[in-house]
Amino acid sequence: MKKVLAIAAxxxxxxxxxxxxxxxxxEVGGGIGYVSVSFNSTxxxxxxxxxxxxHANLGELAxxxxxxxxxxxxxxSKDVNGGTFKVSNFGINANVHYNIAMEGxxxxxxxxxxxxNFLSTTAEASYTYVNPFTGQTTTQSASVTGSDxxxxxxxIVGANYKxxxxxxxxxxxxxxxxxxxxNFQIKAGVTWALK
Numbered sequence: 276m277k278k279v280l281a282i283a284a285x286x287x288x289x290x291x292x293x294x295x296x297x298x299x300x301x302e303v304g305g306g307i308g309y310v311s312v313s314f315n316s317t318x319x320x321x322x323x324x325x326x327x328x329x330h331a332n333l334g335e336l337a338x339x340x341x342x343x344x345x346x347x348x349x350x351x352s353k354d355v356n357g358g359t360f361k362v363s364n365f366g367i368n369a370n371v372h373y374n375i376a377m378e379g380x381x382x383x384x385x386x387x388x389x390x391x392n393f394l395s396t397t398a399e400a401s402y403t404y405v406n407p408f409t410g411q412t413t414t415q416s417a418s419v420t421g422s423d424x425x426x427x428x429x430x431i432v433g434a435n436y437k438x439x440x441x442x443x444x445x446x447x448x449x450x451x452x453x454x455x456x457x458n459f460q461i462k463a464g465v466t467w468a469l470k
Contacts (some may be wrong), residue, residue: 309326322352330344331343341372359400361397362397366391372384384435385433400416426453444466445466446461447460447461
């Protein structure tokens with residue numbers, strides 16, 4: 276089912292690109308934010324940390340509908356039951372933003388997209404024990420690492436605040452549905468106009 280959904284979404288995106296009137300690299304930007312990751316299948320643990328992002332506005336697919344791909348990276352860890360759980364993700368996303376027409380300096384938008392998430396996790400634990408024969412204290416460590424690639428669905432709301440003709444500030448909350456790797460993000464950033 277996931278493959279069918281991915282193929283259908285990719286087909287729609289490619290078909291939409293052929294109708295774009297003004298596609299090209301119009302704006303680039305970056306941002307920082309906070310991410311909270313939930314692992315639904317293995318535990319109820321939540322891990323939070325900082326993220327870095329870069330985005331581009333490739334123009335309008337249709338009236339008020341912009342193609343805005345982005346890349347994001349985060350790496351964070353949490354101490355759990357005497358051990359450390361680390362998670363990192365590199366995501367490549369193809370998003371579409373619908374710009375809500377409003378008067379004023381703040382321009383809200385809603386959006387959705389698909390992303391490839393390259394996930395890596397590490398669990399580390401150390402324990403100390405006393406050897407009953409020698410009386411010496413010994414510490415042992417163990418580590419398990421895994422990686423996976425997950426298709427994600429991005430649900431986006433946000434707002435742009437135009438400072439001048441060249442620079443725009445943005446604030447963007449996002450929820451990513453990626454199997455048992457769901458995460459909530461909130462990002463602040465800057466966009467620079469190129470044309």
